[in-house]
Amino acid sequence: IEQAVAAQPGTADGVAGELALAVLADEPLDGVPPLRSLEFFRHQVRRLMANCGVIDPDNIDHYIARGGYEGLAKALGMTDEQVISEVMESGLWGRGGAAFSTGRKWDFLRGAKVTPKYMICNADEGDPGSFVNRNLMESDPHLIVEGMAIGGYATGASYGYIYIRDEYPLPVERMEKAVQQARERGLLGDSVLGSGFAFDLAVIRGAGSYVCGEETGLIASIEDARGMPKIRPPFPAQAGVFDKPSNVNNVESYANVPLILREGAAWYASVGSEKHKGTKMFSLSGQVQRVGILEVPLGTAMSDVVMGAGGGPPEGRALKAVQPGGPLSGIVPASDVGIALEPEPFKERGMFMGSGGLVVLDDSNCVVDLAIYFEWFAEDESCGRCTTCFAGTRRLLEILKRISSGRGRSSDPEIMRLLADTMRYANCVHGQAAPTVVMTMFSFFEEELNEHLYNKRCPAKVCRGMVRYEVVHHSD
Numbered sequence: 374i375e376q377a378v379a380a381q382p383g384t385a386d387g388v389a390g391e392l393a394l395a396v397l398a399d400e401p402l403d404g405v406p407p408l409r410s411l412e413f414f415r416h417q418v419r420r421l422m423a424n425c426g427v428i429d430p431d432n433i434d435h436y437i438a439r440g441g442y443e444g445l446a447k448a449l450g451m452t453d454e455q456v457i458s459e460v461m462e463s464g465l466w467g468r469g470g471a472a473f474s475t476g477r478k479w480d481f482l483r484g485a486k487v488t489p490k491y492m493i494c495n496a497d498e499g500d501p502g503s504f505v506n507r508n509l510m511e512s513d514p515h516l517i518v519e520g521m522a523i524g525g526y527a528t529g530a531s532y533g534y535i536y537i538r539d540e541y542p543l544p545v546e547r548m549e550k551a552v553q554q555a556r557e558r559g560l561l562g563d564s565v566l567g568s569g570f571a572f573d574l575a576v577i578r579g580a581g582s583y584v585c586g587e588e589t590g591l592i593a594s595i596e597d598a599r600g601m602p603k604i605r606p607p608f609p610a611q612a613g614v615f616d617k618p619s620n621v622n623n624v625e626s627y628a629n630v631p632l633i634l635r636e637g638a639a640w641y642a643s644v645g646s647e648k649h650k651g652t653k654m655f656s657l658s659g660q661v662q663r664v665g666i667l668e669v670p671l672g673t674a675m676s677d678v679v680m681g682a683g684g685g686p687p688e689g690r691a692l693k694a695v696q697p698g699g700p701l702s703g704i705v706p707a708s709d710v711g712i713a714l715e716p717e718p719f720k721e722r723g724m725f726m727g728s729g730g731l732v733v734l735d736d737s738n739c740v741v742d743l744a745i746y747f748e749w750f751a752e753d754e755s756c757g758r759c760t761t762c763f764a765g766t767r768r769l770l771e772i773l774k775r776i777s778s779g780r781g782r783s784s785d786p787e788i789m790r791l792l793a794d795t796m797r798y799a800n801c802v803h804g805q806a807a808p809t810v811v812m813t814m815f816s817f818f819e820e821e822l823n824e825h826l827y828n829k830r831c832p833a834k835v836c837r838g839m840v841r842y843e844v845v846h847h848s849d
């Protein structure tokens with residue numbers, strides 16, 4: 374900006390404004406507004422993302438200069454119980470989808486008597502439309518290394534695996550480099566920071582299957598077995614990787630921990646809703662004017678993200694729905710876009726908030742077509758262990774495709790409900806939750822479904838099987 378102003382004295386506002394989107398400072402500079410005042414950033418509280426785009430992720434000194442590894446140093450001066458109670462007090466719950474208390478999970482592992490114990494980072498991030506873990510690993514890899522080391526100390530684990538989906542080559546590179554640098558600085562190894570606590574990490578490339586993200590499937594994949602979810606119990610804290618007690622957490626869950634230890638649970642809980650403290654990252658994509666990654670306090674209205682930060686659908690289009698969290702989560706109708714971003718409002722509607730993906734749909738999208746995509750995905754990714762899952766998703770897909778081609782039957786909704794009822798008995802959440810998108814279609818988009826079923830019409834003009842061609846005779 375300064376160069377631009379110097380080159381064109383007297384036209385500072387115009388030139389700087391053309392060259393710069395915003396300034397990092399809190400005040401405007403030569404007519405260029407602060408970044409925080411832009412609509413995309415206005416609702417955000419960037420704690421986990423504080424270093425994103427600010428530091429060189431390949432340089433450990435940049436991370437340390439901004440308070441990195443202070444949380445680990447502080448934890449090493451506490452007892453394992455104290456660390457866990459600090460994490461519990463913060464209210465942190467897992468960001469991978471199930472929203473289970475991280476502190477309680479760690480306490481299960483701490484109580485396990487068998488050794489060695491393992492900390493596992495789930496960076497499989499297979500939900501279409503979710504890329505928050507990728508952003509963290511690419512922008513601030515040491516935050517995750519530090520979170521895992523603190524977890525290892527608190528639970529008595531001596532080794533950890535970072536399991537990264539194979540389609541993420543840059544995160545693999547960044548995490549490997551971060552682990553190596555941490556080792557060189559004595560932040561990992563036989564005696565972390567000279568404390569006598571031994572902890573080390575390895576990066577593992579994923580096996581390219583969605584269900585490898587399910588924690589027991591992921592454990593099987595680390596063991597070099599086929600990535601099929603196992604039957605529980607035993608739970609990972611009892612018998613996880615190599616049958617040893619293990620803890621699986623999402624990337625974002627671990628990333629919160631250094632901040633909780635460094636700044637304290639009270640600071641952590643100073644943002645968020647009545648019930649849910651802290652922030653959550655979301656990846657916004659689909660039919661919105663501005664896409665990207667955001668971090669907002671839990672409990673923020675979804676409309677602030679979709680309509681505010683995202684600017685809503687393109688001009689001339691109307692918001693139809695928001696698809697949160699991936700193929701198993703369901704579809705929120707436009708009328709509910711104001712719900713709070715925290716688990717309960719989604720649960721009340723028979724859906725899940727999921728791990729952070731928000732895909733926006735407008736009136737050019739068809740809800741039956743969307744359901745076809747997700748049932749295809751669920752069927753394609755089923756590991757095949759349970760008939761309820763692999764055959765259930767296939768049947769749902771067949772029925773939906775038939776409806777979309779104009780051959781739907783009045784009995785189809787009832788059959789789909791029966792299937793969904795049966796699929797609840799599948800072994801893992803993949804099969805259990807695969808019908809969610811269909812069930813939310815019944816709850817919130819019945820009219821559109823009925824148009825397809827009874828009038829053989831796709832209001833969004835997407836379902837190709839419903840396009841009718843007519844030959845019209847023209848005489849001159």
Ligand SMILES: Cc1cc2nc3c(=O)[nH]c(=O)nc-3n(C[C@H](O)[C@H](O)[C@H](O)COP(=O)(O)O)c2cc1C
Pocket residue numbers: 466467468469470471472473495496497498499500583584585586587588589621622623624626627728801802803
């Ligand atoms: C089919 C399927 C895929 C999953 N994929 C992921 C994933 O990519 N990342 C993730 O963290 N959790 C995923 N989960 C949830 C994990 O099983 C597990 O609950 C999570 O890693 C626990 O971490 P958290 O407590 O920090 O959320 C998936 C679950 C299912 C059923």
Ligand code: SF4
Pocket residue numbers: 584601602603754755756757758759760762763799800801802803804805
């Ligand atoms: S529910 Fe589906 S993905 Fe899960 S174990 Fe059964 S077949 Fe495999």
